[in-house]
Amino acid sequence: MTEHTEHIDSAKTYILVFLCLIGLTLLTTAVAFVNLGDFSVVAALTIAVCKMLLVALFFMHVRHSTKLTKLVLAGALVWLGILILLTLTDFATRGLGGVPGR
Amino acid sequence: MITAAVTERENYLNVSHGLKSWLLTKDHKRIGLLYLFTITLFFFLGGAFATLIRIELLTPQGGLVSSETYNKLFTMHGVAMIFFFLIPSIPATLGNFFLPMMIGARDLAFPRINLLSWYLLVIGGLFGLFAMLAGGVDTGWTFYTPYSTTYSNSWVIATALGIFVAGFSSILTGLNFIVTVHRMRAPGMTWFRLPLFVWANYATSLIQVLGTPVLAVTIVLLFSERVFHIGIFDPALGGDPVLFQHLFWFYSHPAVYIMVLPAMGVLSELVSTFSRKPIFGYKLVAFSSVAIAVLGFLVWGHHLFVSTQSVYAGMVFSFLSYFVAIPSAIKVFNWTATLYKGSISYATPMLYAFGFIGLFTIGGLTGLFVASLGIDVHVTDTYFVVAHFHYIMVGGTIMAYLGGLHYWWPKITGRMYPELWARLSAMVIFLGFNFTFFPQFILGYLGMPRRYHVYPPEFQVLHVMSTLGASVLAVGYAIPMVYFVWSLRYGKLAPDNPWGATGLEWKTPSPPPPHNFDRIPIVEHEAYDYSTVVGEVMEVG
């Protein structure tokens, strides 16, 4: 199984992706000045994830890569998710139920 | 009588001479031996600390060492054994040596990174050794804050630095194995024709690359807290010491599977060869290795049951902890089913395999005890837990490691070890082990805390029994040191396949040539296909 190196993206594609990234950067900066309450962090992270996907899919060629590469990347994100989410089962539930020290 | 002409055949040991040819080698087989040498030193260092601990525990009042020194003894015992012996052990010695051969490759994907891995272990080990000699560290191998960050006056940073560096050794080995198994299998060597030892090391490598980096960043934070007082674990500044525990155990729980999965891989090889039967339920055993690796990451909170972790998280982690027992149990059942109607030989490796099955089962079952949130509140931080993990790591991993060493010794060295002495020491080890650690289950259940050297007099009988067992165990470990070295010069010359085993490593001469295979083999048979070794004589005794 080889990496799909025959497919060489055009410079135009890369520049287009770059412009999207700049746009999203400006967007996230602007949105930060708008009061979205709790949704602010969701918006910021969503935009960041979009930027990450653009860099990964286009600049890192994940778009053309093997299933294994995609699995490796997805796996890492899942593992990061496990680290944060399972730890939050502790930090987000302390004091729930009103029992002291629990 | 094999003639001198055969022993002059070029192999990986005699192809070049001199220190430089070893210290700058790219050969995975030589690197495996470099590791063997290094980890054996750390095993005996850790064992020396264990000896002092057991002697101290002979009397209820202690008296041999002060409390401060005792704290250092159990800390350094844990650090040496876990980070510089057990974690590297099977993967870096037997895995390094045999994984490429088993898949039909000439070496690992990245030989120079392999060598770097060894150097990192040595450097990390030297930092740790320096810390031990300079005065020691007394925080427990778990380095809990705030003691490790604020109050301890011992060599925390030097030790942590050593562990940090050794961690990268582990990460790079894992990375190397994963790429090798994916990209360097010989033609016809499909995933489901791989020896189960390869599956086990592959699963272990997944844990190494996903878990160890978290330990690394935890150590960076520990360092920053201790030196710069950044507040991340300091309640006075708004930090939470339990955050350290979450970060630490996110790695350190999967770490125990780094220590046991390769051992299970060895077991599959031994049980198959010495029953002369394919492993029952090959795919289940293969998948169970990956399942253990994955599930092992979901349970770390069971180390935090009595911390200020919320009870709801405790319930989640307790629930998840039961599941990780299932794939382990699957393996034990499958090994047992393999034995059924097998042609069983009681050669030394098989004795170790039997020992593993029994002792790992006990250790694993007691794991269910401590997975229970309610029971753990009673037995946590007692000798019950100490006995639980020693049954798995010593009764399990070390037995499998010794079994594997004996099994592959002929291939590695071209010599047979003396079978009688080997069987004797296996039995001495089994006996000594049980006398050392079974009393500790009782002690723990009765309330004897871990990491204490002063205890109520009514516990003395059990402690004395444990120490006596440890003395026997020590003798058991010393004997192979002697005969293995002896065998290098005086051992019977080994044939290519003394055990009549399947697997590509047994198709090469003993010891193997530098590049393993003159021509990359083409694999046409399933794993453990004994029809391919009909007539290969089993050499026993």
Added chain:
Amino acid sequence: MASQIHAETLALREQFNTEAQQKDAATLGMWIFLITEIMFFGGLFLAYTVYRRWYADAFAVASSSLNVYIGAANTVVLLSSSLTMVLAVRAAQLGKRKAIVWFLVLTLLLGGVFLGVKAYEWNQKFVEHHIPGPAFHFEGVAQQGPAQLFFSLYFAMTGLHALHMVIGVGLLTLLIVQAAKGRFSASYMTPVDVVGLYWHFVDIIWIFLFPLLYLIDRHLGK
């Protein structure tokens, strides 16, 4: 298929059978290294998540003391360096020696600009007494602890990121020297490829660091 033992070249080392196999192995190896980096930074992201939830207000106030325009501009600089990096990889795939060198040099320069701006920002923090430690003092909060925690995480995360940038700069320098010597061609450009992956990864880390550190509740307008 070089299934027999063969002499070693850069593009086909001893342990491999084909050049494609070697390239695949190198790429997979770099990807796995990157996932170890994701988990390494992940511990810091965890600490950040925990403490931001606990100290939302203090974190918002502390975050507002960072210059959002400099942060955004620096983000653009780093994204530009990713563009020049992928163009360098593309040049290598096409075997255009001079283009490889120029794009790598541009990437290096942009990376240098990023680091220079970061140094300036850190110096600002030093001047304002926002560096955690005995001299820390943040105006306008009742408790210093949580504000200091923000800055501890700020320096830990941007510091670790900067360290990775410096390593990247080192790698780029090595690549530029080799590229100038004509070491790379369409059939052998693996080092450019894998350094590119590394560089983009470091960029992705910053893509998250920017909003998490600079954009906390800016609407509060402090």
